[in-house]
Amino acid sequence: MATWTRTVKDPSPKDVVIAIIGPTGCGKSTFINWLKSSHYDDPSQPCAEACSGLKPNTKELRPYHFKLGVDRAPRRLVILDTPGLDGDPEIGKDAILDEISKWLHNTYPGYGMRLAGIVYLYPVTQARLTRFHSVCVKKLMKLCRSPSFSRIVVGTTQWTDVDLEAGAQVENALKGSQFSAAYMTRIETEKDCTKAIEYVLDAFRVEEGIISAAKRIILVLGLTGAGKSSVRSACKCPRAKIANNVPTSSSKTTSACPQM
Numbered sequence: 001m002a003t004w005t006r007t008v009k010d011p012s013p014k015d016v017v018i019a020i021i022g023p024t025g026c027g028k029s030t031f032i033n034w035l036k037s038s039h040y041d042d043p044s045q046p047c048a049e050a051c052s053g054l055k056p057n058t059k060e061l062r063p064y065h066f067k068l069g070v071d072r073a074p075r076r077l078v079i080l081d082t083p084g085l086d087g088d089p090e091i092g093k094d095a096i097l098d099e100i101s102k103w104l105h106n107t108y109p110g111y112g113m114r115l116a117g118i119v120y121l122y123p124v125t126q127a128r129l130t131r132f133h134s135v136c137v138k139k140l141m142k143l144c145r146s147p148s149f150s151r152i153v154v155g156t157t158q159w160t161d162v163d164l165e166a167g168a169q170v171e172n173a174l175k176g177s178q179f180s181a182a183y184m185t186r187i188e189t190e191k192d193c194t195k196a197i198e199y200v201l202d203a204f205r206v207e208e209g210i211i212s213a214a215k216r217i218i219l220v221l222g223l224t225g226a227g228k229s230s231v232r233s234a235c236k237c238p239r240a241k242i243a244n245n246v247p248t249s250s251s252k253t254t255s256a257c258p259q260m
Helices: 029-038 093-107 131-141 164-175 190-207 228-234
Strands: 016-021 063-068 076-081 119-122 151-155 181-185
Touching: 016 029, 016 131, 016 181, 016 190, 029 076, 029 131, 029 151, 029 190, 076 181, 076 190, 119 190, 151 164, 151 190, 164 181, 181 190
Parallel strands: 016 076, 016 119, 119 151, 151 181
Antiparallel strands: 063 076
16 A cells, blocks of 8 residues: 555645545546646646446545645645445444544644635536535534534536536535525536635635735625626636625615625
């Protein structure tokens, strides 16, 4: 067994750790390999092995190191590949969550290391979302410093293997589930993977005080129907929000902007 499957070279408390979780065959290994071919690429590492059929290849936690952009230096991104939540009966479901907690403790002893965020991948070929998956994510949230869904991305996968209408129904079901507060996106290309990771990194940087959320507030004014939402869409920022009923100087409302 190669040593890179469970260890992080020169672990640092400045590392940014994001866990990739989901059921067996959801595309976790593909997600990681797509990241490797993007600007996060660290060619010194092997590719993640995708599962064949229903048999999972990943039976333990596997960290992959990625180089962040110069704007985030000297931090390093560590993507943590995990076993499928429902793939191996020999691996208990709760045991996977415990293993992540132990891995963080053993890899970064004395630092109180937490996950920077979670990317939960779900294949639209699976029409039924089990209750365990939502409970699992809630438990994983405890491993993040954030008590909300702000650092969780739900990425739907395997769109080429299902009719678009059927896939959209699964997507809508996810939006109406306990994942409704999380940022949801389709993972179909390398750019989609990058966007998902960037979302988590942005949320992490804001909540950790690395950057100020106030710097990201842009006031968009206009009458109802003037196109404020279109401006939000055009800026291509998934976390952008439109504040309605912005108070004037005579208003008694104390908060002018939504919480990012």
